[in-house]
Amino acid sequence: xxxxxxxxxxxxxxxxxxxxxxxxxxxxxxxxxxxxxxxxxxxxxxxxxxxxxxxxxxxxxxxxxxxxxxxxxxxxxxxxxxxxxxxxxxxxxxxx
Amino acid sequence: xxxxxxxxxxxxxxxxxxxxxxxxxxxxxxxxxxxxxxxxxxxxxxxxxxxxxxxxxxxxxxxxxxxxxxxxxxxxxxxxxxxxxxxxxxxxxxxxxxxxxxxxxxxxxxxxxxxxxxxxxxxxxxxxxxxxxxxxxxxxxxxxxxxxxxxxxxxxx
Numbered sequence: 001x002x003x004x005x006x007x008x009x010x011x012x013x014x015x016x017x018x019x020x021x022x023x024x025x026x027x028x029x030x031x032x033x034x035x036x037x038x039x040x041x042x043x044x045x046x047x048x049x050x051x052x053x054x055x056x057x058x059x060x061x062x063x064x065x066x067x068x069x070x071x072x073x074x075x076x077x078x079x080x081x082x083x084x085x086x087x088x089x090x091x092x093x094x095x096x
Numbered sequence: 097x098x099x100x101x102x103x104x105x106x107x108x109x110x111x112x113x114x115x116x117x118x119x120x121x122x123x124x125x126x127x128x129x130x131x132x133x134x135x136x137x138x139x140x141x142x143x144x145x146x147x148x149x150x151x152x153x154x155x156x157x158x159x160x161x162x163x164x165x166x167x168x169x170x171x172x173x174x175x176x177x178x179x180x181x182x183x184x185x186x187x188x189x190x191x192x193x194x195x196x197x198x199x200x201x202x203x204x205x206x207x208x209x210x211x212x213x214x215x216x217x218x219x220x221x222x223x224x225x226x227x228x229x230x231x232x233x234x235x236x237x238x239x240x241x242x243x244x245x246x247x248x249x250x251x252x253x
């Protein structure tokens with residue numbers, strides 16, 4: 001199973017990287033039907049890339065918190081830290 | 097690398113220096129600032145190196161002379177831009193199939209300042225890596241195992 005081999009699934013995956021979304025929200029943004037979105041989400045869920053939860057009548061999907069969202073968050077924190085260290089190095093030794 | 101579906105991190109910092117100096121510190125002098133906790137080699141004492149050319153390696157050299165590659169230079173365009181690949185899997189081992197890209201731009205802002213814009217893109221490759229591992233090892237253990245390793249190293253850093 002190549003969960004990210006389909007361009008629509010990749011598009012759904014990318015949107016979820018920015019936060020949890022309801023199925024209807026995703027369907028409204030994509031040029032595919034709502035049942036098609038649900039099917040893609042099932043594939044992503046089976047691949048362990050997304051999880052879902054119910055809020056009232058709506059089902060929300062998000063990147064598996066133990067998954068690639070965590071990797072992204074890690075790199076975000078890492079680069080913030082690394083760039084601060086870089087700036088300190090520029091200022092510590094600069095003579096310009 | 098598909099831009100439409102890329103998972104991206106963007107961070108920026110402004111320094112009081114020329115773009116050339118900022119570029120040099122980022123690349124030639126990377127060892128003066130690279131966080132010591134972030135490396136993949138066995139040796140805790142290491143030197144971080146960026147070879148100053150397209151195709152050059154980005155790597156650590158341990159105090160025993162051993163070298164572990166982190167990636168390569170894709171674009172070398174001083175003082176404006178450098179693009180490096182990050183070829184390290186979520187298990188913190190070098191993996192030429194897990195490639196994300198780090199683009200750094202050095203933009204003069206006047207008053208002797210330079211804004212350094214960093215974009216790390218292609219992070220979705222980690223999702224693909226985990227998926228491949230799930231196919232190799234059955235069950236949820238592979239993904240969780242990979243991420244546990246990653247989380248452990250991330251917490252240590």
